[in-house]
Amino acid sequence: MNDLTQTPEMLIATMGARARRAATEMAMVPSARKAEALLAASASLRESAARIILANRADMERGAANGLSSAMLDRLRLDEARIAAIADAVANVAALDDPVGQVIDEAVRPNGLRLQRVRVPLGVIGIIYESRPNVTADAAALCLRSGNAVILRGGSEALESNRAIHAAMVRGITQAGLPAEAVQIVPTSDRAVVGAMLRAVGLIDIIVPRGGKSLVARVQDEARVPVLAHLDGICHTYVHAAADPVMAREIVVNAKMRRTGICGAMETLLIDRAYPEPEALVQALLDARCDVRGDEGVRKLDDRVEPAQPGDWDTEYLDAVVAARFVSGMDEALAHIAAHGSHHTDAIVTGDPAVAEDFLNQCDSAIVMWNASTQFADGGEFGLGAEIGISTGRLHARGPVALEGLTTYKWVVRGNGQIRP
Amino acid sequence: MNDLTQTPEMLIATMGARARRAATEMAMVPSARKAEALLAASASLRESAARIILANRADMERGAANGLSSAMLDRLRLDEARIAAIADAVANVAALDDPVGQVIDEAVRPNGLRLQRVRVPLGVIGIIYESRPNVTADAAALCLRSGNAVILRGGSEALESNRAIHAAMVRGITQAGLPAEAVQIVPTSDRAVVGAMLRAVGLIDIIVPRGGKSLVARVQDEARVPVLAHLDGICHTYVHAAADPVMAREIVVNAKMRRTGICGAMETLLIDRAYPEPEALVQALLDARCDVRGDEGVRKLDDRVEPAQPGDWDTEYLDAVVAARFVSGMDEALAHIAAHGSHHTDAIVTGDPAVAEDFLNQCDSAIVMWNASTQFADGGEFGLGAEIGISTGRLHARGPVALEGLTTYKWVVRGNGQIRP
The missing domain is CATH 3.40.605.10 (Aldehyde Dehydrogenase; Chain A, domain 1)
Structure with missing residues (x-):
């Protein structure tokens, strides 16, 4: 040889x-x-x-x-x-x-x-x-x-x-x-x-x-x-109007900060305009030492938020950085994910089961989640024992x-x- | 547009x-x-x-x-x-x-x-x-x-x-x-x-x-x-020593001649040296107006058999032509199929269930058959209702x-x- x-x-x-x-x-x-x-x-x-x-x-x-x-x-x-x-x-x-x-x-x-x-x-x-x-x-x-x-x-x-x-x-x-x-x-x-x-x-x-x-x-x-193979894991968490604020905060911080370098880490936070406590979400991330790059609305929530550039919505940071923006309802959230996501893992946080089921149906990603951290995107966590990889392709095998x-x-x-x- | x-x-x-x-x-x-x-x-x-x-x-x-x-x-x-x-x-x-x-x-x-x-x-x-x-x-x-x-x-x-x-x-x-x-x-x-x-x-x-x-x-x-997609359907029928002669003859003639132009048509006939009635098989094909191209042993069975050229074993005729040879047991049959087949559909005819199960296990084709005509290789015949195609690839979907x-x-x-x- x-x-x-x-x-x-x-x-x-x-x-x-x-x-x-x-x-x-x-x-x-x-x-x-x-x-x-x-x-x-x-x-x-x-x-x-x-x-x-x-x-x-x-x-x-x-x-x-x-x-x-x-x-x-x-x-x-x-x-x-x-x-x-x-x-x-x-x-x-x-x-x-x-x-x-x-x-x-x-x-x-x-x-x-x-x-x-x-x-x-x-x-x-x-x-x-x-x-x-x-x-x-x-x-x-x-x-x-x-x-x-x-x-x-x-x-x-x-x-x-x-x-x-x-x-x-x-x-x-x-x-x-x-x-x-x-x-x-x-x-x-x-x-x-x-x-x-x-x-x-x-x-x-x-x-x-x-x-x-x-x-x-x-x-x-x-x-x-x-x-x-998967190339990118640009994972989103959409915090819906009916999300429980404590749950939303915990999920968002975990999804971004538990381990920032894994493909299931959240890279973009989508906050519904009708969600009552957006400041707490953004501040929890900032307090966890995460850089937040926001649209105009998010920047108004806290002085520490930096302005998001257009490329931010398409970036897999794999680091303590998150892009955050407001959306007007689930359709806009889904449209953002379709335009900028990588079909890896995307989540909704909401207390409304009907809204959740709509999201789970309509979001076209290998893994779709309701009220859970995107960090669970892993073969071991799914009970598969181990994984050879995560697939974002549509053929043969998808996800872990x-x-x-x-x-x-x-x-x-x-x-x-x-x-x- | x-x-x-x-x-x-x-x-x-x-x-x-x-x-x-x-x-x-x-x-x-x-x-x-x-x-x-x-x-x-x-x-x-x-x-x-x-x-x-x-x-x-x-x-x-x-x-x-x-x-x-x-x-x-x-x-x-x-x-x-x-x-x-x-x-x-x-x-x-x-x-x-x-x-x-x-x-x-x-x-x-x-x-x-x-x-x-x-x-x-x-x-x-x-x-x-x-x-x-x-x-x-x-x-x-x-x-x-x-x-x-x-x-x-x-x-x-x-x-x-x-x-x-x-x-x-x-x-x-x-x-x-x-x-x-x-x-x-x-x-x-x-x-x-x-x-x-x-x-x-x-x-x-x-x-x-x-x-x-x-x-x-x-x-x-x-x-x-x-x-x-599938590129070729070079399908084999292996007539084992313990095949029922009437069944073998009917299956072989049907597999080749029912419709010669479909991908599930048999292109190569493998006859076990221990099979007792090889002449009847070859003559049934010749009598059905099929050209038979044989190895030396097969040529001795009937004057009408033409000599097979090396390329014949790799040819999808899609016509009333068959290549036929003797093999010394199942291992040689499987080796021939592995070397010349297209992983589409391959069949064994035998009355011995243990031999049949070995063949079904070991033959690495999208469709493997026991005591049936390869012409059944079809989504409709498999109860799928209709087929978009037959896949000889190994990923995503295989067969009909x-x-x-x-x-x-x-x-x-x-x-x-x-x-x-």
Whole structure:
């Protein structure tokens, strides 16, 4: 695999063919065996902690020499505790329900043909990701649990850490009798390999990018293979006239400030002109050390509000900044969300169930919420156990994507000699 | 819309924006109103028969002058009976169950958040098709029933017929109060408009090509918008050692010869070396006037068998021609299908249920069959009522795609003030 004369296309063709063979084998592996293999991989990660930390040290030193920021170095850093957490996460995936083999629906036709739609693995998943080495283990575990093969391509800054984590997992899954080639890692940091993955139609069935906006944008722009991704999470909270003021304040502050850097964080606050306590909302945000950029109405509520510029309504701050404006009723709120949102997660706060149901129906986002913080937009919080990503596309899977999103289905038809008239 | 200074991109941007507005409205239309509108469209098609036939005559005359083959002219031709059949098909779609609003699953989280996944329309569907004008009505009806807006782009040879059918349908649906712009037709035969549709990311949510292989190949190659399509239907029937000889013969002849031009027609026959009556199989095909191209073993069965060339195993004949070879057991059959198939429909004939289940599990095709003719690969035969196409892709929808495939889902979260810890 380290033949330096190989082009990126040749490398991916070789890895893709191995992955396809492994995928064929993985599709037949019973659920219990896949769970066993993940538990073995989890144990192997723990046992390999010293080796992984050694590899990580090399990445950290190279990173420091290359001038990585301290935030990036912190994300890269692995220690015993972080490796234990990674191993735990892999064990947790082993405990999730396996979607493979589930019968989605079935029917008997008048001619006696018996039809079933049965869940089967997608096949070969490509994961392209940055910095945090835990993605190596998380993504591989989800792909394996759902019977897929995976090709991992992590960031160059974490190459040695990722390879060490990958090697530990492979030791575990091969002990359990699963094919080593079900989990492969691109062994080079040549950026051209990413391009080869993105063009690998027929070799890779779906690409999942995990990382910052520039990575996701590149993937979406260049990919010929289908992509499961979200680019922006410009999430809105609309505080309706009939919202309970205490609830509205708590939800708004939590939606923005609990963690500002996640895609489910609120970026825009829409306040109904008929809502009785707008000052308290805005002041609660300001008091929580959030910058507020407001329209004219919002600026009148508090001197600390800065004027919003047109671009603010389309900005995912991922920071302690919020854009806030007044709207005249739900139609204007929905029109604002349709014009500026990213179809990720949008919420209404109201005590009026009929208004809430209208909003939930009409707002065209992957996740729509009533009287809850947009920070709940997360596969774990939704009970999916873990997520491979959040999709803002409309096809295949939408919102938090976990094991089911890594499957497709086949039609199984059982007859007793039927021919078509 | 007929402004000649418009570029194809401007035309599609305008039509796309109108379609998006209509889609927003359509998503909220109750099922009964959509059904009513389709019945009105069906009635309007009948009432407009004379106008449609007049428009069709213009297409036929232009086609004859342009040297269209008699087969193509026949596919293009409309008369009272064909228009009645088109109107009936639209009425039948009105009677299908509407997937929109179906709750796929639901859960209550420990924190009290109530979650549902609810089916919603995909949005804006683009249909790119050739010759048969009935696709105009069929595709529009399926898109409307499932709450979508549609942009139709038919073949230039049927432009007047398609416009007349479109106009009749729009009269019906607007009478029923639905937006006219839910069904739009590209008013020109400029081929550059197809390219603009294929690049219309954000304007069109999915493209469905309906037509010959060169059209589908162009669409798959150029599209930046997701495509729902199959390129080839290289379907196999594997006659296992334990197949009942009478059943095997009837299934094989039906799978190949009932209609040779459909994508579910068998193209390759795989005969197990342990199957006791291979001559009868091959002779039944020859006697049914099918050309048989065989490997050495098959050629020994009958003088009329021609030698198969390597390309034969990868050819979709869509004609009274079949490639036939012997295989040594199921593994070789599955390996042949994996190497040469198109993941459309593949069948096994056997009296051994355990062998059958192994085949159904291991064969990685959209449709896998046991003891039935591959000619059943059809949405109508599967009880879906009608199909927008058959997908050999693995994402979103696989096999026959009907109303459900034209929907996605949203996550609806109902809380009572939950904030995330």
